[in-house]
Amino acid sequence: MLYFIGIGLNDEKDISVKGLEVVKGADVVYLESYTSKLACSVEKLEEFYGQKIILADRELVEQKADETILKDAKTKNVAFLVIGDVFGATTHIELMMRAKKDGIKVKIIHNASILSAVGVVGLELYKYGKVTSIPFENKDVRAPVEVVLENQKNGLHSLVLLDLRPEQDKFMTINTALEFLVEKGLDSELSVVGCAGIGSDAPEIRFGKIKEIISAEFTKFPQCLIIPGKLHFMEEEALEFWKQ
């Protein structure tokens, strides 16, 4: 059996009671370690779960799953832990499909995702358009600006995720991301919400024009951006709380 278990956005206690029961009873526990990072250490997770954790990097999940995760799951109870919710990234859907093709039983235990956690900002979740992300290698990349402009045209909010390399402790900052967006043609007079540490006890949320937020200070990671679309008066009121 292969359990896909979301472990939430911040620390060891964000796992659900159901997820924790499965992890405690599992024969093998993997943690996907390349698409996000918690605010606590892997040692802290191991201590709280009472289990040894095997870190699964991209190579292990995408190229060596046959000899590791999938092989184990044929005879044992395997917990595959994912930060946030389970299927935020294509790489996890692929692993589920490979497991199903191999006749392995799959169960899923969901958890919080940045996609709904940004609701805390006060913009209606139903009024977001396509999600976009800014990669570190972005010299020839213009897609994020195009997605934002298309969403704006349709009156929709844009969630912009920022690249990260958890294994190198490297996270793109809001400041860098805004410089990129302006350089690629986004108007620095546009309003933006900068978010850091969403899911933590004290998320950092700041609202202002791009030219203001571009030099604002954020200390937590990961960080992301929201470019508001057409605003309902209640959304306007909510954004006032985060004004610079």
Add this chain to the structure above:
Amino acid sequence: MLYFIGIGLNDEKDISVKGLEVVKGADVVYLESYTSKLACSVEKLEEFYGQKIILADRELVEQKADETILKDAKTKNVAFLVIGDVFGATTHIELMMRAKKDGIKVKIIHNASILSAVGVVGLELYKYGKVTSIPFENKDVRAPVEVVLENQKNGLHSLVLLDLRPEQDKFMTINTALEFLVEKGLDSELSVVGCAGIGSDAPEIRFGKIKEIISAEFTKFPQCLIIPGKLHFMEEEALEFWKQ
């Protein structure tokens, strides 16, 4: 202090460890009871949490919060439980804003939302467009069809949520929803994914043309629909798993 705590999508054990600790230590526990419903009873929640739960209907939250939730939160630790994640509905954002204006400290504990849990279907979460919903009173409603067509034009997937009245145990079915969409002009040759009981141990997911899924059997609730946009080959492959 007012804690907004998401309790997930299915049963009493979907609450996070962090959320459970807060609920157990709270002086008063409210459960928002009008926007969704779990697969377990309120009694089951009370037993597992070791707390008496006050059901908060729309009137209490939107008109009587001053004399109840907000009044309590000024002097006590109040847990306000929301099914799914915390800010899926405008009504919760409004309550948070009122609390902040009253000078009440607010903390948020996130959980799984249908918005990311539909990732289980295998369609990329970043490629969804605007979310829409079908209300019970829909004689003059055409917005859901317009949203789906607009998303389709942009190659994006559409999540369609279906109305519910948890207090009357009344849930719109996929079948009724598809009849509505076809009546309002959606082509019955279009592909659709019907989802019931997402977040449960055995979600019901079926993929086919609208004219096929319109008579398919689904037994769990709540139910929702996904109209796929432009498909990547891996998404096509994923959908094959759910073929009728």
